[in-house]
Structure formats: structure tokens, C-alpha cells
Amino acid sequence: MSFASLSFIIFLVCTFALYWLVKKREWQNPILLAASYLFYGWVTPSLAVMLGASTMLDFFLARGIQASPVRTRLFMALSLTLNLGVLAGFKYYNFFNDELANFVTSLGMNGDFFLTRVLLPAGLSFYTLKKLGYMIDVSRGMLKPTHALVDFALYVSFFPQIIAGPIERPQKLLPQIEAQRAWKADFFYGAWPLILMGFFKKIVIADNIKIISDQIFSLDEPSIFLLIMGALAFTLQILADFSGYTDMSRGFAMLFGFQTSENFNLPYTSLTPTDFWNRWHITLSNWLRDYIFFPIGRALKRSRLNLPPWQVLSIPPIATMFISGLWHGAGWNFVMWGVYYGVLISVYQLVGIRGDWKPKSPWAHGLAWFVMFTFIVIGWAMFRAPSLAWLGNILFNEPFLHSQSDLIVGLIAFSMVIAYSIPLWIKLGLDKYAKDGWLTSAYYAFATVLIIVFLNATFPDFIYNQF
Amino acid sequence: MRLFLRYLLLLSILVIIAWVKIPQRYGLDFPRNPGPEFDRQVRTLYADRINEGKPEIVLLGDSTLKDAVNAELLSILTGRKVAKFDVPGSASAFWYLVLKNNIVVAEHRPRMVVIIFRDTILTAPGYRVHGAYLVQLDEFAARREPILLERAYLNQMSPVEIWAEQYFPLYSAGEQVQKEVDAWIRYSFPNWLGCNKDCTDKSMYEVFTSADLEPGQLRNAVATAEQYLYARARLDFERQVNKSFLPEMIRLTKENGIQLIVVRLKNQMTGTDGSETPEVRRYIEELTRYLGKQSVIFLDYGKDPRLAREYYKDALHLNPEGETVFTQILAEGLGEALKQDK
Structure with missing residues (x-):
């Protein structure tokens, strides 16, 4: 969903009204999370599924680091491999696919499969850096991992930021997500x-x-x-x-x-x-x-x-x-x-x-x-x-x-x-x-x-x- | 808060001024009809060509047709006179207008109209109808074109947009204001240096229109534009068909005793040989069923292995070798329809 569209304006008004109507943080965060996933998966719902899966994995890996500090390197390696692997796969596949197709064809096989263009999911580069920042800070002991999956998922997918940032640091956004919020005209x-x-x-x-x-x-x-x-x-x-x-x-x-x-x-x-x-x-x-x-x-x-x-x-x-x-x-x-x-x-x-x-x-x-x-x-x-x-x-x-x-x-x-x-x-x-x-x-x-x-x-x- | 209230006050004043001044400046009446206005002139270029050449088969399409079919060769192979109307950048709205205002009103009536299309273009009425394409459409549109207006424009607009077009001069006259701003920026500076409007337009044409484009950029531009055809809404055949020009084109040809043939040409946008996306496959299945019910002949070369990659110069257009190959394929495909025609 683009900010510059009528559907976004309707989406924003509905989310805004519902969000401030419920008043309690326990409801506000799930509403904002659901809205963020709706916003992100509006055109291609599978992207929201991918975002959800990778968010959950990082959430549990961060909890794993806290629970078992001796395995920090293992969990970090897993997170880095997952995040950078997905990012590199989507981002650089198109860079190499022509060469791949030619190579496969030169082996006498049909290389057409590799010619299919892969579309980079919007915002992947941004939310990957957000998650990696969180994981690195947790692994360095600079940040206590959150125990609330909804809060972490909202931090990653917060709809105003998911497409093109700002790449907000967990130290700045997570405390705000975890705090009570009451409407102010300001x-x-x-x-x-x-x-x-x-x-x-x-x-x-x-x-x-x-x-x-x-x-x-x-x-x-x-x-x-x-x-x-x-x-x-x-x-x-x-x-x-x-x-x-x-x-x-x-x-x-x-x-x-x-x-x-x-x-x-x-x-x-x-x-x-x-x-x-x-x-x-x-x-x-x-x-x-x-x-x-x-x-x-x-x-x-x-x-x-x-x-x-x-x-x-x-x-x-x-x-x-x-x-x-x-x-x-x-x-x-x-x-x-x-x-x-x-x-x-x-x-x-x-x-x-x-x-x-x-x-x-x-x-x-x-x-x-x-x-x-x-x-x-x-x-x-x-x-x-x-x-x-x-x-x-x-x-x-x-x-x-x-x-x-x-x-x-x-x-x-x-x-x-x-x-x-x-x-x-x-x-x-x-x-x-x-x-x-x-x-x-x-x-x-x-x-x-x-x-x-x-x-x-x-x-x-x-x-x-x-x- | 004070900033906001002052803003609202000043904005209201500006809107009121615009409400008064814009209709005066651009000669617009409000409330006005939403969508573009067409002039009275209708070009009869294709009707004239039909009357002169008396073709039995008329081919209609965009630049892909231009590169895909050799009309002379097709004429030899089929033994029928062929006229090819290939208009780069055209799409279903344009084909509908040419069919309605040129082909079916020509004194000579062709036996067949063959539309060469790709994937969802036949049921995408809002494709290529704005900007320069609108100028192209206006040439072949009559003063009143309710179906064109409804399907290509109004159906593509939200109720808010329609309301703003009718009653809100600032929005409605946006294009005129934009053109004026653009002309001011574009012509002022060169004018100070002694290059008037004609000289500036000639320079723009020389640098941009007649120059070669960087192939990668061209490819990306084409791919970006074509994405419209593969959006979820466009791939929903049931939803699209009755809002499109296809039923009208079928009606016009039937009423005038012309056999409509639609030909799907393979492209390299959604996938290569055999790798058509499930959404496109489903759409084509539904299109096939629909056309069958309407007695429209559908020749589907969307996955034809004879149209190999080496016959394409880009994702959409065939090279000269490909043109020969496809012309032969098409002649073969038209054979069946021609037998019935005899």
C-alpha cells in the first residue's frame, strides 16, 4: 500500500480511530501490529507471511541468547545467515540469474527457469537491518530482549517505517511500544x-x-x-x-x-x-x-x-x-x-x-x-x-x-x-x-x-x- | 494550534479564490462532467485505408504487432488482402475506438478483424489512456463517447476523485494548471536566450524523441509499465470482463458481420517458455471459455515453443526472424477460420 493512495487514507483513518478508541496499550499494540501486517501484505500477502516467519525466528533466537549465553555465537550465526541470506537472495538473484541461465544452458539443460525475475519485497532491506541491529545489541548485552512477541513484531513491522525507514533503533522505539500511550492534541x-x-x-x-x-x-x-x-x-x-x-x-x-x-x-x-x-x-x-x-x-x-x-x-x-x-x-x-x-x-x-x-x-x-x-x-x-x-x-x-x-x-x-x-x-x-x-x-x-x-x-x- | 488555525483560514481563502478564478481562467463550467473531454473531430485514417485497400483481413494491435507480422507475407500465405494497423502505445481503448469509429463505418467491410494482444490487455480498459495516450485516443474519439468515458476513466476513479472532478476546480483543472506551470518553467529560460517556443520544442524533440534510448532503461520502463497488466485486479477475469471494451468489440463485430479473431502473442514478461504464472494461466483459461461462448476465435500462442527466445529483441517485440516465424504461425492458425469463411 502506498502512502499516496486513497486506500491508505481509508486504512489510516480506520486504524487511527480504532487505536485511540481502545485506549489500553494491551489492545493498541495488537491493533497496530495487525494494521502493519495488513499494510505490508496488501498487494502480496505472502510477503507478510515471510515477514512474520523471520520476525518470530529472530524473536526466539534473541530469547535463546538470553536464556543460554554460551550459545550466543550459534544463535547470532543463525540470525545472520537467515537475515543476510534472504536479503542477498532477493537482492542479488537478478544480478546473477542471466549468467546462471547461460551456465545451465551450456551444460545442455534448460536454463529458462533462472530467467524468471525475482521481485525484491518492499522494505526487506530496511526491516532486515532493524532486526539485525536488535540481535547484535542483544548478543552484545547492550539490550535486554523483549519477552512480548507482539511488541517485537510491532517494532519490526511498524507500518510508517516498514517500507523505507527510518531504520529505528530498538532502544528508541521498543520503550515507546512498551509504554502506555494516551491521546494528546499535540x-x-x-x-x-x-x-x-x-x-x-x-x-x-x-x-x-x-x-x-x-x-x-x-x-x-x-x-x-x-x-x-x-x-x-x-x-x-x-x-x-x-x-x-x-x-x-x-x-x-x-x-x-x-x-x-x-x-x-x-x-x-x-x-x-x-x-x-x-x-x-x-x-x-x-x-x-x-x-x-x-x-x-x-x-x-x-x-x-x-x-x-x-x-x-x-x-x-x-x-x-x-x-x-x-x-x-x-x-x-x-x-x-x-x-x-x-x-x-x-x-x-x-x-x-x-x-x-x-x-x-x-x-x-x-x-x-x-x-x-x-x-x-x-x-x-x-x-x-x-x-x-x-x-x-x-x-x-x-x-x-x-x-x-x-x-x-x-x-x-x-x-x-x-x-x-x-x-x-x-x-x-x-x-x-x-x-x-x-x-x-x-x-x-x-x-x-x-x-x-x-x-x-x-x-x-x-x-x-x-x- | 495557532499555526493550524491560521493555516486553515488561509487555505480557505485560497480555495475560495481558486473557485472563482480557475473557471474564469480556463473557461470551465462547474459542475463539470468528470473525465476528459473529447473534441468533435474523428480521424478516418483507417476507414480511408480500408476503403482504398479493400482488405479482407484487418490486423489491429500495438508495437508488438508492428514487429510480429509481415502483412505482405501473411497476404501471400493466406491468399487474402491484409491491412495492418499497428499503433505503438495503443491498447484496448484505442482498438475499441478504431473498430467503432473507423472499421465498422468504412464503406468496405473486412471479413475479419484480428486483434493481436498479450495476456490481460483486452480486459484492462484503463491501460494507456492518460497523458500522451489520451491525445492519441482523442484523434479517434467522437465528441460523446460514453462507453469509453465510463470504462477507461470513470470506473478507474474513486467516488472522491469523481466528486473532485465535478465540483472542485483546484483538482479538476489540475492538468491545465500543471501544463501552464510546466510551460512557464520550460520556455522562460531558453526564451531569454533567444530560443522561442518552437525552438525549444524542436530541441526537446531532437534530444529525446528522435534519440536512441539506453536498452536497459527502456527494458525497465517497459517492465514497469507492464506491471499494471499483471496486478491482482487485472488478473481477475470475471471482475474485469464486463467493465472492459471486449464485450463491446464483440458486439460491434457481430452486428456488422465481421469475424473477430483474437490472437495472444507470447511475451517474456511473466515467464519464459512454459513458466507462465498460475494467475495468468487461470486468467487465460477463463478468457478462452468466455470467447468460446461468444463465438470469437481465439488463437493462443502465449506458450508456443516455436516462438523461442532468440526470436525476441526484448521482452515484448519479435526480431525480423521472429516476425517471419510468427507470420507463418499466424497464417497457419488463420487457415481454419478462412476455410469456414469460404
């Missing part, structure tokens, strides 16, 4: 601006800018200039799309009395790659930092390999971002995108520029921002490119401009980026200088009008559903 007053902005970013900005970025990235051999403009358009599109989704997710969670994490903090104002990842998809960055980056760093420091300091400094970010790339998609461009950020983080650190670096001079600040923003756009070009070969062909074989038409189309793309980013700039200014004032109310009213106007159009899915 829930609504906190939620509506988030939900409204989420729809605005998705329907008015992302879906419109998507048109030009999709067209440019669909071309077989665009010029370098068009590629740059397409990448700029995608830079805006992915921010509006994903942060819009997160806003909605946080708003819906708030309607049910839950405070969930922010995922974006002005990522395109970053001055360094580390700063960028502290501001972009924050819950994923934190997950990767705590469960991949720190353990690798600690292992390297403890190891007897006697690696030179630059390697000790470089390996953790490169390995972490490589895994981040793999998590984002099955394709060499995602891997390359991850490694690219790993290398950028390492280089910045090696030359002494840390994540919290802030130059004093405004010129240096502006230059640092421009350099980092350029790196971000290059990164999105890799991410959005149909393939690395496509990107390489453009960079090495295509001219800067094919014709004057390229220039005109590039300028159209640029003017779209400017036009559709203006509302975000205005919102930024309002948040800083006129929060909760008349101007902010007027902004929301205009945003609502634009949503209604742009609603009467097609609804592409959220980009992050694919991951």
Missing part, C-alpha cells in the same frame, strides 16, 4: 506539518523533477552537459522523494503517539563527506557506523597486522561504504558509488579534514561547500546511471555538447531544478526566521493548494521502495 499538531510537507515534496517536487531526470538518464548517449544537468535534477529528486517519505513516516508515527528519528538534516549543505553522511539517511549511517565501521576499526587496531596508520584510517570507511553501496542495490554502479564515498571520506580524513570541520573564512566555507556539493552530484550520477559502462562511455567518448539542442534541453533541466528547489529554500528560511508565524501558515496553505493541483496526475512510487 500529536496531531506535530504530525500535520510533517505529513503535509511529505506529500508536497513527493507530489509537487520529486514527481515533477523526475520527468526530466528520467528522460536524460534514459538516453543511450547523452552529452556530458546533459549528464551534468540530469545528475543535478536527480540530486533534487532523490532528496525530495526520500526526505518527503521520511516526513510522512514521522508524521504518521506521531499520530499514533510515537516519536521517531529524523533522517535528514540539510544534507546538501555539507562541507565534507563525513558531514554529508551524518546528515543524509542518518539512521542508516548510524547503523553502519555502529555495526560495521566501529567493529572494523576496533578489529584493525587490535590486529597484529601492524598496518600503517593511513590504512587503519582508510579501510573502515571504504569497507563500510562498500557495504552501504551493496545494500543500496545490486549493480556495479551502486558498489562504485559506495566505494567512491569510502575513498572520499578517507582522503578528507588523511588530509586532516574531519567531519565537523568548519572553515572560518566565508570564502573557504563557500569553496568547501561547492567542492562537496560537486562530489555529491557526481555520486548521484553514478547512483542513477543505468550502468558504469554507460557512464564511462559518456565521460570518455561523448562531447561536452552534441548540438545547440543539448544546451537548450540542459537549460530546461536546470531551470526545473531551480524552480522546484525554491520551495525548499523558502521553507528553510521560514524554519530559521519565522517558525510558526503567519508566513509559515501561508506557506503550508500554498503547499496544500499545489498538492491538490498536482494530485490529478500519475503517482510514481517512492525511489527508496526499490531498496
Whole structure:
């Protein structure tokens, strides 16, 4: 079920009414759990069955760790194998299936079976990380496993978050699930601006800018200039799309009395790659930092390999971002995108520029921002490119401009980026200088009008559903 | 709370302004009929071609037909004059309009209309009816097309959408407002640089329409669009059939003494040789029973092993070798119907 659908609105109203009518937590949680499974299994019920089975297994494995700490490694190995196996199976099967089919055919057998495409269940990447975080924390003794299956299942499947996060940590969400919740008008007053902005970013900005970025990235051999403009358009599109989704997710969670994490903090104002990842998809960055980056760093420091300091400094970010790339998609461009950020983080650190670096001079600040923003756009070009070969062909074989038409189309793309980013700039200014004032109310009213106007159009899915 | 109340107040003012201004600006009357409005002009392109060529067999379909059948070869193999009306991007709504407003009104009456389709497309009336497809439909639609309107548009809308289309200018005029915003953004910047609307449109055409598309992206775009045909609702034959154009197409051909033949062409979307999904299999079984009852000839090549993978250039379209193979297969299949026709 998509947030941007009538069926979701009906679903939300019914769940909301029932949830607050029953008042008691003992009933609220099962209602929310049932609603979450209904939401998740709406199109393909078997996905909800898969989610339920894997949730139960992790629940009992975590209980097993608590009951029998000596078997922690065994239970963790089981959980890792199950979670990563399912994720890898769904995510990377399509990556290798053509080769598999060819191989089987070369053995004289019918390889057609392997050509069937496997559709990645929506949200699998997100809820797998949630469960793994829980299991790792339990195994490290940092978290007491919950004894209530309903609470754990709700933590994993909480419908505002299941499709595209935020990847909430159990330490934050589980205590809220376990606590009593009584209706407060503040829930609504906190939620509506988030939900409204989420729809605005998705329907008015992302879906419109998507048109030009999709067209440019669909071309077989665009010029370098068009590629740059397409990448700029995608830079805006992915921010509006994903942060819009997160806003909605946080708003819906708030309607049910839950405070969930922010995922974006002005990522395109970053001055360094580390700063960028502290501001972009924050819950994923934190997950990767705590469960991949720190353990690798600690292992390297403890190891007897006697690696030179630059390697000790470089390996953790490169390995972490490589895994981040793999998590984002099955394709060499995602891997390359991850490694690219790993290398950028390492280089910045090696030359002494840390994540919290802030130059004093405004010129240096502006230059640092421009350099980092350029790196971000290059990164999105890799991410959005149909393939690395496509990107390489453009960079090495295509001219800067094919014709004057390229220039005109590039300028159209640029003017779209400017036009559709203006509302975000205005919102930024309002948040800083006129929060909760008349101007902010007027902004929301205009945003609502634009949503209604742009609603009467097609609804592409959220980009992050694919991951 | 104050923020919310101020928001409600300002929103109400904006909605009232829109209620007054939008109908004036776009010349719209409210309440208006929901769904698109069609102009009075009906193109007679295919009626003219029928009258000129006097074909006995008319083939109707989308780009898959274009690549699947060699009309000259089919004509030689069957010994009948064949006309091929392949319109890329067309679907059942378009075929219905061509049948209703061109084929059955032509002075020359073909003996057979053969519709080449894939899987659920015949009972998916809402497929390819918006945006550029609407422009395509408008060419062959008359001013009043109640069946088209009902099946392709109104049935696909929720009651809330229908109400908003009728009474709520902000929503109803969304497309016009969007077009205006888009035109402003699209043309302003190039215009300042001396490239007017024509120059901008020409540039857009040169870069996007006439250029080659990246094959992987094209494949993904096709797969995404085709997902519509394989959604649970579309695979429910019983639910779909009476809301589709199929009964109307059957009625029109019967009333005009034309034999309707529907031909299912194999594709590589739902599975490869022999790996059709159970849902598609069930749907096709029900379609077969239905067509049988209606005396429509159904030639099902959806799983034909002769259409091997090497004959496809992508998931849907045959390559030139495949075209020859399929034309021969089709000629063979049509043989039975032609014998009866004699």
C-alpha cells in the first residue's frame, strides 16, 4: 500500500480511530501490529507471511541468547545467515540469474527457469537491518530482549517505517511500544506539518523533477552537459522523494503517539563527506557506523597486522561504504558509488579534514561547500546511471555538447531544478526566521493548494521502495 | 494550534479564490462532467485505408504487432488482402475506438478483424489512456463517447476523485494548471536566450524523441509499465470482463458481420517458455471459455515453443526472424477460420 493512495487514507483513518478508541496499550499494540501486517501484505500477502516467519525466528533466537549465553555465537550465526541470506537472495538473484541461465544452458539443460525475475519485497532491506541491529545489541548485552512477541513484531513491522525507514533503533522505539500511550492534541499538531510537507515534496517536487531526470538518464548517449544537468535534477529528486517519505513516516508515527528519528538534516549543505553522511539517511549511517565501521576499526587496531596508520584510517570507511553501496542495490554502479564515498571520506580524513570541520573564512566555507556539493552530484550520477559502462562511455567518448539542442534541453533541466528547489529554500528560511508565524501558515496553505493541483496526475512510487 | 488555525483560514481563502478564478481562467463550467473531454473531430485514417485497400483481413494491435507480422507475407500465405494497423502505445481503448469509429463505418467491410494482444490487455480498459495516450485516443474519439468515458476513466476513479472532478476546480483543472506551470518553467529560460517556443520544442524533440534510448532503461520502463497488466485486479477475469471494451468489440463485430479473431502473442514478461504464472494461466483459461461462448476465435500462442527466445529483441517485440516465424504461425492458425469463411 502506498502512502499516496486513497486506500491508505481509508486504512489510516480506520486504524487511527480504532487505536485511540481502545485506549489500553494491551489492545493498541495488537491493533497496530495487525494494521502493519495488513499494510505490508496488501498487494502480496505472502510477503507478510515471510515477514512474520523471520520476525518470530529472530524473536526466539534473541530469547535463546538470553536464556543460554554460551550459545550466543550459534544463535547470532543463525540470525545472520537467515537475515543476510534472504536479503542477498532477493537482492542479488537478478544480478546473477542471466549468467546462471547461460551456465545451465551450456551444460545442455534448460536454463529458462533462472530467467524468471525475482521481485525484491518492499522494505526487506530496511526491516532486515532493524532486526539485525536488535540481535547484535542483544548478543552484545547492550539490550535486554523483549519477552512480548507482539511488541517485537510491532517494532519490526511498524507500518510508517516498514517500507523505507527510518531504520529505528530498538532502544528508541521498543520503550515507546512498551509504554502506555494516551491521546494528546499535540500529536496531531506535530504530525500535520510533517505529513503535509511529505506529500508536497513527493507530489509537487520529486514527481515533477523526475520527468526530466528520467528522460536524460534514459538516453543511450547523452552529452556530458546533459549528464551534468540530469545528475543535478536527480540530486533534487532523490532528496525530495526520500526526505518527503521520511516526513510522512514521522508524521504518521506521531499520530499514533510515537516519536521517531529524523533522517535528514540539510544534507546538501555539507562541507565534507563525513558531514554529508551524518546528515543524509542518518539512521542508516548510524547503523553502519555502529555495526560495521566501529567493529572494523576496533578489529584493525587490535590486529597484529601492524598496518600503517593511513590504512587503519582508510579501510573502515571504504569497507563500510562498500557495504552501504551493496545494500543500496545490486549493480556495479551502486558498489562504485559506495566505494567512491569510502575513498572520499578517507582522503578528507588523511588530509586532516574531519567531519565537523568548519572553515572560518566565508570564502573557504563557500569553496568547501561547492567542492562537496560537486562530489555529491557526481555520486548521484553514478547512483542513477543505468550502468558504469554507460557512464564511462559518456565521460570518455561523448562531447561536452552534441548540438545547440543539448544546451537548450540542459537549460530546461536546470531551470526545473531551480524552480522546484525554491520551495525548499523558502521553507528553510521560514524554519530559521519565522517558525510558526503567519508566513509559515501561508506557506503550508500554498503547499496544500499545489498538492491538490498536482494530485490529478500519475503517482510514481517512492525511489527508496526499490531498496 | 495557532499555526493550524491560521493555516486553515488561509487555505480557505485560497480555495475560495481558486473557485472563482480557475473557471474564469480556463473557461470551465462547474459542475463539470468528470473525465476528459473529447473534441468533435474523428480521424478516418483507417476507414480511408480500408476503403482504398479493400482488405479482407484487418490486423489491429500495438508495437508488438508492428514487429510480429509481415502483412505482405501473411497476404501471400493466406491468399487474402491484409491491412495492418499497428499503433505503438495503443491498447484496448484505442482498438475499441478504431473498430467503432473507423472499421465498422468504412464503406468496405473486412471479413475479419484480428486483434493481436498479450495476456490481460483486452480486459484492462484503463491501460494507456492518460497523458500522451489520451491525445492519441482523442484523434479517434467522437465528441460523446460514453462507453469509453465510463470504462477507461470513470470506473478507474474513486467516488472522491469523481466528486473532485465535478465540483472542485483546484483538482479538476489540475492538468491545465500543471501544463501552464510546466510551460512557464520550460520556455522562460531558453526564451531569454533567444530560443522561442518552437525552438525549444524542436530541441526537446531532437534530444529525446528522435534519440536512441539506453536498452536497459527502456527494458525497465517497459517492465514497469507492464506491471499494471499483471496486478491482482487485472488478473481477475470475471471482475474485469464486463467493465472492459471486449464485450463491446464483440458486439460491434457481430452486428456488422465481421469475424473477430483474437490472437495472444507470447511475451517474456511473466515467464519464459512454459513458466507462465498460475494467475495468468487461470486468467487465460477463463478468457478462452468466455470467447468460446461468444463465438470469437481465439488463437493462443502465449506458450508456443516455436516462438523461442532468440526470436525476441526484448521482452515484448519479435526480431525480423521472429516476425517471419510468427507470420507463418499466424497464417497457419488463420487457415481454419478462412476455410469456414469460404
